[in-house]
Amino acid sequence: MHGRWILVAALALGLSSAACKKDDPKSTRWDDAGAVIVNIATSSSAAPIAVGTFNKFFPKDGEGGFKRIYSADKENYAEAKLQKDGKEVAQLSISDTERLATAREKFDAATEKVEGYPVLKVGNNQTTALVNKRFQVKVASPTLDHEARKAILATFDLKGLSSL
Amino acid sequence: MTESLYAVLEALPQTSLTTHILDALDTFVPGEWRNITVFEEMVKDVTGESDQAIIQQVGERAMQLWSDESTGYQRAVSVYKGIDSASTVAGVAALASMVGQKFEILSFLNDVTPKPDTTQAIDAGVKLAGELVAFTLTNGLPGDSVSDFAAALVNYGKEEKIRLAAWLAIDCVLPLGPDFILKILEALDGPLESLQESRAFQFVSAHLPGGLGEQRDTIKKNLEESRGHLEGLVASHGISQESVLAKVKEYIAIADDKLDVAAAALDLATNTFEHTGTQTVVRRVVARAYGEI
Numbered sequence: 144m145h146g147r148w149i150l151v152a153a154l155a156l157g158l159s160s161a162a163c164k165k166d167d168p169k170s171t172r173w174d175d176a177g178a179v180i181v182n183i184a185t186s187s188s189a190a191p192i193a194v195g196t197f198n199k200f201f202p203k204d205g206e207g208g209f210k211r212i213y214s215a216d217k218e219n220y221a222e223a224k225l226q227k228d229g230k231e232v233a234q235l236s237i238s239d240t241e242r243l244a245t246a247r248e249k250f251d252a253a254t255e256k257v258e259g260y261p262v263l264k265v266g267n268n269q270t271t272a273l274v275n276k277r278f279q280v281k282v283a284s285p286t287l288d289h290e291a292r293k294a295i296l297a298t299f300d301l302k303g304l305s306s307l
Numbered sequence: 308m309t310e311s312l313y314a315v316l317e318a319l320p321q322t323s324l325t326t327h328i329l330d331a332l333d334t335f336v337p338g339e340w341r342n343i344t345v346f347e348e349m350v351k352d353v354t355g356e357s358d359q360a361i362i363q364q365v366g367e368r369a370m371q372l373w374s375d376e377s378t379g380y381q382r383a384v385s386v387y388k389g390i391d392s393a394s395t396v397a398g399v400a401a402l403a404s405m406v407g408q409k410f411e412i413l414s415f416l417n418d419v420t421p422k423p424d425t426t427q428a429i430d431a432g433v434k435l436a437g438e439l440v441a442f443t444l445t446n447g448l449p450g451d452s453v454s455d456f457a458a459a460l461v462n463y464g465k466e467e468k469i470r471l472a473a474w475l476a477i478d479c480v481l482p483l484g485p486d487f488i489l490k491i492l493e494a495l496d497g498p499l500e501s502l503q504e505s506r507a508f509q510f511v512s513a514h515l516p517g518g519l520g521e522q523r524d525t526i527k528k529n530l531e532e533s534r535g536h537l538e539g540l541v542a543s544h545g546i547s548q549e550s551v552l553a554k555v556k557e558y559i560a561i562a563d564d565k566l567d568v569a570a571a572a573l574d575l576a577t578n579t580f581e582h583t584g585t586q587t588v589v590r591r592v593v594a595r596a597y598g599e600i
Binding site: 217 | 355356364445600
């Protein structure tokens with residue numbers, strides 16, 4: 144029996160290079176993105192925002208009739224989902240723009256405000272605010288419109304976040 | 308240099324023995340999984356946006372996050388690959404030939420020696436711990452936060468859900484039967500050496516806190532905390548030895564009806580964790596990039 148396993152392994156290894164199971168990349172549009180990546184990274188001397196810092200500024204569970212489920216908690220980024228009747232309605236996030244100047248600079252064009260903070264619509268599905276010229280708070284939802292997303296933005300503890 | 312995020316996703320095959328198996332198991336979690344292997348398609352699926360400028364920005368930010376090793380995303384993919392390749396002989400999928408619309412696992416693979424029950428049970432428990440580790444590396448819950456993971460499992464969708472269904476079907480129910488949780492827990496209570504000998508464990512242990520005994524306890528706790536949900540999934544989705552084998556045989560010709568042999572052959576010839584795990588990590592990096600741009 145043992146010999147049979149060795150046979151399987153030997154055959155498989157012998158064939159693996161000839162019959163590689165990996166596909167070649169299917170698109171070329173990202174080939175040049177490597178160079179871009181270096182350009183969009185902004186260095187900063189500010190300390191990164193530690194894991195666990197942003198959670199307390201999200202809307203409370205049950206606020207607006209939504210169930211809130213935390214879905215990511217990383218350095219400089221935290222995320223939660225809102226559910227209604229078991230279905231996902233929106234993705235919420237707070238991120239630090241300290242090392243991503245383009246994210247911050249887009250707010251120069253903002254004409255709306257929530258609690259005094261500049262607010263923008265991004266694409267079709269996102270509404271975002273910039274708190275204290277540094278922390279980006281986003282509501283993304285393909286089903287809620289801009290006004291409904293703005294209303295959810297107002298349920299974050301934006302003042303608390305601004306004191307970080 | 309590290310492979311780019313888009314290349315990692317796009318290297319996944321559109322059609323393979325693994326994708327056929329996942330298609331077969333779709334019956335247990337209908338409509339959850341689509342085999343997305345093109346990066347732009349994943350960005351569109353996550354964001355629902357069609358504006359090419361936004362898609363480009365999200366894609367580039369995701370690639371940047373991926374290329375920074377400290378974010379943990381690359382390690383998450385290595386764990387998914389590791390727990391699979393521990394059981395999958397590289398390239399063995401190439402030995403399965405297409406016969407008409409079905410893959411046929413070559414006859415000598417049908418003769419593979421099934422793993423002893425204890426080894427099978429330990430490997431199954433270790434794979435779920437691997438899922439916990441990869442989840443934590445990707446989404447950043449504290450490393451010992453087993454209860455949070457059990458809660459997150461309940462909210463699994465898409466690639467995560469088909470991966471869990473595949474694990475339940477192929478690693479648990481098919482070889483171990485309906486009382487698989489009990490069998491895994493019993494096997495883990497055996498000598499610690501059996502755990503050390505598990506090849507999958509080598510890829511997981513570095514990410515679990517404490518010494519060997521403590522790591523064993525974490526693997527057990529992970530299973531116990533998730534038990535209700537896992538048994539519920541098996542019951543509500545009709546995952547049984549008979550239903551799994553019948554489904555798999557619609558897509559793949561397996562000469563042998565011995566359940567443990569079929570499970571061993573499937574385990575050897577597929578890489579469901581690597582395939583869907585890569586898709587999960589890419590999806591999560593893209594979701595974060597969408598939040599950050």
